[in-house]
Amino acid sequence: MPLTALGTRPGEVVVDPSPAVQVRGLVKTYPGTKKRPDVEAVRGIDLDVPAGELFGFLGPNGAGKSTTIKILCTLVRPTGGSARVAGFDVVEQRDDVRRHIGLVFQETTLDGHLTAEQNLRFHAEIYGMDRAVVGTRLDTVLDMVGLTDRRSAVVNTFSGGMKRRLEIARGLMHSPRVLFLDEPTIGLDPESRASLWDYVDRLRAAEDITVFLTTHYMDEAERCDRIAIVDGGRVGALDSPAALKASVGHDRVRITTADDDAAEAVVRERLGVETVREKGALVVLTPDGEQFVPRLFELGLAVRSVNVTRPSLDDVFLAYTGARLADRQATPGGTGGRR
Amino acid sequence: MTATVAPVRVAARGPRHELRAVKVVWQRELIRFRTDRGRIISSFAQPLLFLFVLGKGLGASIGAGTFGGTDYSTFLFPGVLATSVMFTAVFSAISIVWDRELGFLREMLVAPVSRTSIVLGKALGGATVASLQALVLLALAGTVGVPYDPLMLLTVFVLLFVVAFTLTSLGLLIAVRADQIQTVMPRVQLLLAPLMFLSGAFFPVTGALPAWLHGLALVNPITYGVDAVRRVVLSVVDGGDAAAAEVALRWGSWTVPVWLDVVVVAGVGGLLLAVSAWLFSRPE
Numbered sequence: 001m002p003l004t005a006l007g008t009r010p011g012e013v014v015v016d017p018s019p020a021v022q023v024r025g026l027v028k029t030y031p032g033t034k035k036r037p038d039v040e041a042v043r044g045i046d047l048d049v050p051a052g053e054l055f056g057f058l059g060p061n062g063a064g065k066s067t068t069i070k071i072l073c074t075l076v077r078p079t080g081g082s083a084r085v086a087g088f089d090v091v092e093q094r095d096d097v098r099r100h101i102g103l104v105f106q107e108t109t110l111d112g113h114l115t116a117e118q119n120l121r122f123h124a125e126i127y128g129m130d131r132a133v134v135g136t137r138l139d140t141v142l143d144m145v146g147l148t149d150r151r152s153a154v155v156n157t158f159s160g161g162m163k164r165r166l167e168i169a170r171g172l173m174h175s176p177r178v179l180f181l182d183e184p185t186i187g188l189d190p191e192s193r194a195s196l197w198d199y200v201d202r203l204r205a206a207e208d209i210t211v212f213l214t215t216h217y218m219d220e221a222e223r224c225d226r227i228a229i230v231d232g233g234r235v236g237a238l239d240s241p242a243a244l245k246a247s248v249g250h251d252r253v254r255i256t257t258a259d260d261d262a263a264e265a266v267v268r269e270r271l272g273v274e275t276v277r278e279k280g281a282l283v284v285l286t287p288d289g290e291q292f293v294p295r296l297f298e299l300g301l302a303v304r305s306v307n308v309t310r311p312s313l314d315d316v317f318l319a320y321t322g323a324r325l326a327d328r329q330a331t332p333g334g335t336g337g338r339r
Numbered sequence: 340m341t342a343t344v345a346p347v348r349v350a351a352r353g354p355r356h357e358l359r360a361v362k363v364v365w366q367r368e369l370i371r372f373r374t375d376r377g378r379i380i381s382s383f384a385q386p387l388l389f390l391f392v393l394g395k396g397l398g399a400s401i402g403a404g405t406f407g408g409t410d411y412s413t414f415l416f417p418g419v420l421a422t423s424v425m426f427t428a429v430f431s432a433i434s435i436v437w438d439r440e441l442g443f444l445r446e447m448l449v450a451p452v453s454r455t456s457i458v459l460g461k462a463l464g465g466a467t468v469a470s471l472q473a474l475v476l477l478a479l480a481g482t483v484g485v486p487y488d489p490l491m492l493l494t495v496f497v498l499l500f501v502v503a504f505t506l507t508s509l510g511l512l513i514a515v516r517a518d519q520i521q522t523v524m525p526r527v528q529l530l531l532a533p534l535m536f537l538s539g540a541f542f543p544v545t546g547a548l549p550a551w552l553h554g555l556a557l558v559n560p561i562t563y564g565v566d567a568v569r570r571v572v573l574s575v576v577d578g579g580d581a582a583a584a585e586v587a588l589r590w591g592s593w594t595v596p597v598w599l600d601v602v603v604v605a606g607v608g609g610l611l612l613a614v615s616a617w618l619f620s621r622p623e
Binding site: 073074075077094095096098099103105107108109110111112113114118121122123125126127128170 | 355356359360362363364367370371374375441442443444445446447448449450451452622
């Protein structure tokens, strides 16, 4: 039977209603020594990531983020609670989990002495892929990350961005259900970062895959369908970026009019909102600035300019963890990296 | 977004999958060796030095007669073959520390295969690389008065593979848990020199050593490997049978048969490999 480029048979539909990632009461305690107390890295995490989602896992260093990911990838055994990935238990069905996940770590795990193709073929063999699909799958993933013309080149000759793309291609080789990207763009220049995200977007359009992402970059967190913010071994907040931003503060609508005093009175009376005066402008704080603007214009005021500012994810991160998102690389190991 | 989910194209877990993993780890060792020309060339320096400088020089000054009537170079040749695989095999094994340092080991560790398969692939890879390299030395047989007998050459090749397997397993035992090459190298140096000098590669174990060193030589698995290779080589040399009878390894007055030599070497190798696999599989 012919296979599609993705290694599926035409018309083949597999529906699995189970969440891609399901975590219940997860606990991990690293036993201490005589001099050092126990380290409670994870203190009871609950998570549900539905299939197909781009899920962001954010938190300061030492928040329990890495430990949680290592448990989900079966590299570390939890002390308590349970975790299922792609429907399999990370402790009881370790190898099943491994077969259904793709991993891209911060540090490279390619063999620099082998060619791109040799690295991918190694992966296919050690994952026990069906030999009939290895060739097509190899072409597909290389094409997906734009490395087709470098397939026979030795990996040591690749740039950092190319290596990371090859790692993603390798992580996708065995058609995983869940792709873990642990800081996938760290150390890359802005151009490589942008093109890498292009590939991830194309990948998500082409294959029904769940992406579990950790990142230090706000614009990358912004792309996620939902975000969990972890701090002190617990999930502090879990929602869409928009909802999280709405939860920490209101949009600021800054209005300038011909007559601010008159406008202020009208806005307060007719729309029932609080206003603030600020340097020759009227500022309204509202949960949803975009919906406020049309209502403002219905009042028939002589509006000169309107400017809506929403809270950033950085504000969200600061509110939940006391740390700045972009700050944390400068304070490794610290949980409260403030400026 | 399409409703079609890429189905899992991964074969079920089983012995076939584990064998594929063993094979691909083994293959990688061969690819790595083939592309590493510096390693190939430098690994010949020491055996050639032993064979021609030590063999001819020392041989001329002590004269024949001491080694069952054969020329010293002829006596030394099997010893040089065996010691040459020692170094290649052990260094191949400790490349697992490089794999760990450079990150590639993680690719293997997160794969859905048992760690025993990874260790077995490494051991077979190291043994193959080492014995292939010994083939080049084997080609020099004529220069030390050993005729090119096909059956002898084949047997020696197989024996060298077994010796190399045991040494790769020993290297893995030292290296599987180590995360820095600096901690491994001194241990390897410390271990390899006595294993080499107490193996009978350079002089017959029986009769030449004081009792306590003789005892150490008898518990050295390499001694049995050298003995097996030497007796197979001498069996095709003129007057070699008498020489072999004289220099053969003995337990007391009983001459250890060649098949038992092989059993000892392979048995120790299997044991070392099992312990390495166990160490490697323990959670870190």
